[in-house]
Amino acid sequence: MYKFRLHGLVADLWPLIRIMQMTGFFLLDYHEDMSFGWTSIRTGYASTVSCFMVIQYLLLFINLMKQAEDVNDLTANTITVLFFLHSLIKFFYFAIRRAKFYRTLATWNNANSHPLFSENQSRHHATAVGSMRRLVMNVGIGTIVSGFAWTAITFIGDSVHEIRDPDNFNETIFEEVPRLMLRSWYPWNALSGGGYVVSFIIQILWLFLALSHAMMMDTMFCCWLIYTCEQLIHLKEIMKPLMELSASLDTVVPHSADLFRAVSATTNAPITSGDGEGIRAIYSNQHDFSNFRLNTGTLANVNSGSVGPNGLTKKQELLVRSAIKYWVERHKHVVRFVSNIGDTYGSALLLHMLTSTVALTLLAYQATKIDTVNVYACTVLGYLVYSLAQVFLFCFFGNRLIEESSSVMEAAYSCQWYDGSEEAKTFIQIVCQQCQKAMSISGAKFFTVSLDLFASVLGAIVTYFMVLVQLN
Amino acid sequence: MYKFRLHGLVADLWPLIRIMQMTGFFLLDYHEDMSFGWTSIRTGYASTVSCFMVIQYLLLFINLMKQAEDVNDLTANTITVLFFLHSLIKFFYFAIRRAKFYRTLATWNNANSHPLFSENQSRHHATAVGSMRRLVMNVGIGTIVSGFAWTAITFIGDSVHEIRDPDNFNETIFEEVPRLMLRSWYPWNALSGGGYVVSFIIQILWLFLALSHAMMMDTMFCCWLIYTCEQLIHLKEIMKPLMELSASLDTVVPHSADLFRAVSATTNAPITSGDGEGIRAIYSNQHDFSNFRLNTGTLANVNSGSVGPNGLTKKQELLVRSAIKYWVERHKHVVRFVSNIGDTYGSALLLHMLTSTVALTLLAYQATKIDTVNVYACTVLGYLVYSLAQVFLFCFFGNRLIEESSSVMEAAYSCQWYDGSEEAKTFIQIVCQQCQKAMSISGAKFFTVSLDLFASVLGAIVTYFMVLVQLN
Amino acid sequence: MYKFRLHGLVADLWPLIRIMQMTGFFLLDYHEDMSFGWTSIRTGYASTVSCFMVIQYLLLFINLMKQAEDVNDLTANTITVLFFLHSLIKFFYFAIRRAKFYRTLATWNNANSHPLFSENQSRHHATAVGSMRRLVMNVGIGTIVSGFAWTAITFIGDSVHEIRDPDNFNETIFEEVPRLMLRSWYPWNALSGGGYVVSFIIQILWLFLALSHAMMMDTMFCCWLIYTCEQLIHLKEIMKPLMELSASLDTVVPHSADLFRAVSATTNAPITSGDGEGIRAIYSNQHDFSNFRLNTGTLANVNSGSVGPNGLTKKQELLVRSAIKYWVERHKHVVRFVSNIGDTYGSALLLHMLTSTVALTLLAYQATKIDTVNVYACTVLGYLVYSLAQVFLFCFFGNRLIEESSSVMEAAYSCQWYDGSEEAKTFIQIVCQQCQKAMSISGAKFFTVSLDLFASVLGAIVTYFMVLVQLN
């Protein structure tokens, strides 16, 4: 069905891209029929969705303005407005910077493989695709459940709004409000009848679109990081066979197990008995890389292809050289991909953190007013958990990137480099130097996406909460 | 007696493992008779202990619930509950993740030695075993003393409980409570008679078990770190003779002391008198590594075994090469061991720090109410010192690991690498690069176990204390 | 016109230097006629300006002293005094340390170029000059606009000063004050008539001079950083052709594309079909450095000039060697330039940050009294924005320096070093090691000029503001 241009990341992320196209993102590429007519229709659809999103958002904002007198209403409305600001920011951020997204998605279109490592590469690719689809599915389910929970909570409890009696400021009277998910102003009477039905349909549509807009963008970010991590694991796993290949080449050095046999044969030193065993054991300790299997067919063919002793060495040398080149070029490609991701998402992450911090501080204030388990408490906790889950999602994957990239040095160190050729050792050295700094995604150079960031956000909220509780 | 499978860390930690088995840990391995019957009996014992621990803990919790009205009682009970939460967490953590513990204990089962360095290795092994046994003994004594002190303090002062008069809220009346170590609820009357005796026996048993459960787990962690540190010291000490071996091999370069004699013989330059002495002195400055003795017998044998000038070099080259391999493989093994420890203990450390922080904050609150030296003050200070000692224990050893591992680079630098062969220099370079990052144990990636952590915990408590004193 | 000594940074910064000379800085060098007479006249001009600056500043200070009773007046006057303290500090800092400025400006006078990289060098030089002139223009316009806005706001609203009634301390009376930009004391009556005109002219002159003094010094700092960054980009861009040159030389290794052809010709292994393509593709993947063009004319000439196979190699070797030397020497020159900048500006930056922090804290206090949009609010916000913009300016460029310098390692890694000669690889290694530490400008060793600094300044102000709002 989609056999036209599905390669690279676009193919891997196809379900996500399809969902994004359906929810109205300005993702106009990646269609079979790219004729002017169809493109216009798609542009029209995306524009309609964006107008819809903006208009309903403005209605929320008008309601915020109209209820600005009471501090509780103001806080609640501000939280709602900030909460959906995420969605709008991300939607329009994508629309404006979609060229960058296209470019990043195209990064892996022409990534070549190496005959020796293609099996490992395709295995990790499959793992990455699996993880990404699982993530998309989980986030999708989470979003739908959140949407329904939000809708459901509207029908629990009374639907009233506490306002000050304009005649007597010390008393509060209760005003009936429509059973809607969001407090919004409408030019029509939304309390009941047709007006209510229209408002309800608009809100449920808008709610699901807004939630999916925010989540889909975050999911794409996480998927990219998953892909990066799998590539890094691939690189780390092929390090060991690469070094073994280099060691087997090194004809100047005889095979280590033979070395001590030679020693013992000529000298009869006490090293042959007992102690000699110790040294041999050092040489032969096999490490567990059971999960790596060389394309032994190809390699064996190359090795056995030519009979000449020199010819063999030369071909193997070429193999090692090409393997090193493959490693370095792939690693550089990953570095470039990470820098592209940072470039594409940097400002969006900064905006996300800014709005989240303000919203979470306000939520901490709201949370101090919880005294029993009711609709109010559920709403506040729902907001809180959802917002934190959003932040946690990208912090978690950002942290995984930092860990995977910083453990490349350990992987390089843990292969048997001391047996490698001079060239291989220089390779190990330069790679170690480069990997002293972990790769990371920064939010427009102001913070680094990691679990540390999440912990500090959490810590700040706990602090605010405790200060506010004390003030109350 | 235990001649069946006692090698590696299990043998070194045998007293600790025996204590853990006796106090009811689910440590079902490491017995002589592993038949189904005996294993069932042991499982039954461990299960009984765990049920006992849980039931008494729940009784404490029920008491907490029943006394929740008064803020002082609530705080005191919460501290007690949190304090013993450690023990339960650690007990069940071990039960659930015992496979990881077995794996980590098995790490050193097949660690080979090198004929040249076996003497140094066995010396450091002995030091490590000594330190570990001393630690187990000290911690054991400390735990028993704490338990008896706790029991003793119960019999000092009046055994009353201050409660509000239900008729007149402004007055307090005193209720007599049983002289027990822990405020717990029992289905029977524990105030006196048989009920009291039963409660007392239950509590004293539970108290000692709970204290030892927590301490034994921490001690095992510390023992592993001690073992790691000794291995690192071993590696640092053999670095110097390794380099000297390499330097003595380097036949291209004549021995440095001879070099200047050659210069002076041919030129009669002023360098021969006085100044030449200076240079020779630079070459011959001997560093103090008196505490290292080569297995000179073995080495001399190898050296003198073959007479041919080329054969000698080749064998020595093999020796150097094997020594380097030994060093790197041993270092990698230590790195893997540390990563195993982190894997095994990570979440337990995180839980420990979380409960400790909450408990210590509550203790700071309790401490603000101390105004004179009495039973209350002693209890609070006892809790405080005990909790801090627990944290200090693993922070201290965690810090030692950081120090020992970060000084590997200095050790590599401080041997005479400039005389070594090209291969040895590359070895030094890669090792230096790898050791720029210190090894450390992280608490589930949220913090690093070090004295810094202890200082920050201490600082936080002092801050809380001062804020609370000011509020009072 | 200025054909006498205009080379290096002086020529590039000529507009800025001319403005500085005109606004009275003690910049006595860089004139066509350096005879004693002209120099004396210039010294006289600068001295007059400095006297003028100091006298008016002292009058401001006298006014501060006379209005010290009321806390609001005191705060407002202190802010003004601190604000202009910047200008005076910078003016006299330049006067005293002008030798260091001359030396830093002379750094690039004799910077040589390399025939292969002169095209790239001159392109980046042109970019730097363009950026610097644009910056000077923008800052100049900003300064002039600020000056006029300041003057304009004086004529809006009433020109009164609220003081306490000396008879009745609970009432305030309004005193008319002259419509001047700055509250200053004068020995004459400045309220109206000639006194007013004189005062106004003095103040407008002083205001513009003070603003330009502060801004011109900051601009010179930023221009130097711009120049440094462009030089670093130049170095990063020539890294890739340098490595390619080295790789093309490496006659021991046949060209990689040929390697696999050789393999396939002799063995007919399955590697030739399909899989072989993969390897060849790895070799031939071209990276985008479209913005770099070698002086191919020169290079081609050198390459084709001699026919002998050995002679060619030797000359190319010389080229590579000279290119590496060029790179390293240029990099060292940049390092020295940065250290000169730090040396020249260090203490000025420390003083700037100290006065700014105090002034911004006071402004946060003033900002808590804003309740509506009026002249007062505009003034406070104006001060705030202007002060923050000043700090942001040098933080932004300081951060750019850190980024550019820390990405030199990535640039070194991302060229095809695995094909380079042994010498080139060593070059890459040493450069990587050196570039692990980013270059940065420190404020007298107490802080580093970066966006982090700006964020922490901003965070401190927000904290102060919130604490003060809460206290009010």
Add this chain to the structure above:
Amino acid sequence: MYKFRLHGLVADLWPLIRIMQMTGFFLLDYHEDMSFGWTSIRTGYASTVSCFMVIQYLLLFINLMKQAEDVNDLTANTITVLFFLHSLIKFFYFAIRRAKFYRTLATWNNANSHPLFSENQSRHHATAVGSMRRLVMNVGIGTIVSGFAWTAITFIGDSVHEIRDPDNFNETIFEEVPRLMLRSWYPWNALSGGGYVVSFIIQILWLFLALSHAMMMDTMFCCWLIYTCEQLIHLKEIMKPLMELSASLDTVVPHSADLFRAVSATTNAPITSGDGEGIRAIYSNQHDFSNFRLNTGTLANVNSGSVGPNGLTKKQELLVRSAIKYWVERHKHVVRFVSNIGDTYGSALLLHMLTSTVALTLLAYQATKIDTVNVYACTVLGYLVYSLAQVFLFCFFGNRLIEESSSVMEAAYSCQWYDGSEEAKTFIQIVCQQCQKAMSISGAKFFTVSLDLFASVLGAIVTYFMVLVQLN
């Protein structure tokens, strides 16, 4: 006079050591006559001094206990007691750990020099000795001035002590106190007459001894750091000639200036005109190391001594090799010296910082009560400035150590390593790796002695001061 054993650091620090011996430190070594009799006399003297110090300190403490009711008196007395706790800690710290001090002082006894670098070495040694003596003199003068100022301030103002009237707690009465430097309890009446004279003499003696004890210990620490820094500068300066020596040896590479002449001679490429100049200019750019002069006599002799082309190279090779060894061994010696200093002073620094922090916090409290310029204000400010000066002294030199040691890498990079031999490049690489971490002195692993520490201490005091002012 002292011709018996005055070499190494003892000779360099002779004035300081003499002062320490005279002020009663347990510095029993370094005397001409080390017979048992003289040693006993010296031990007796030091013991007497220590008894005197302790007894007067206890009297201060008794006074503190007796005046513990009033919070102001308590604070003032506590500050005094903490202030002199420094002196006692340092005095007895030295007494107990004098073996470590002897060992550290003996570090440089056998430091060899290298004929090529002896001139530079002796120059830097002389600079270090000069700086150290200047420091000892300045600190000595400062201590004496402080002592006299302290004594002088006693005779200014009334000598009364404000106490609560025991009959009427709302009134205060004034009790006359003796005009003594320190509030101390004596078994005799110290208000006037002989008792007063005795007390005064005791106090003035004790005051000067206590001040010098504290200062002399700090001065020795600073002197050691000065010596270390000069050694590091020496190492940095000889790096450049060392590399030039290596480059001049490298016979494989013809002299660079000749290289391009060869090119131009064979090809007549445009490179010869103009552009060729550029390259040659790159080669010949001379860097300013005017302050380094080789022992050219020695070197020339060695060079011209043998005529044979091969012999010359060999001897030069030996020279380079010995120079590298000299560099590395000297650097290691400095590293060992720094680690010795840290070992010797670590706990003393920790104790100093602990007591200082508490004392400075109390001083911040006292400072909030200053409202006018009087004796009280002077006393508080005097304490404050003196305490901060003490901390600043060792922070300043600790920071210098960090800077000098971290700039070794820059020094290694800034010499012409690209011309050096392969061995020299490896040397540069390993040195660079080692010097990525700066050397520093840590206070028992809890903090690092640097200007950052000073800034954080200052920041903490400012914070305390502001909080306390707000509370008042």
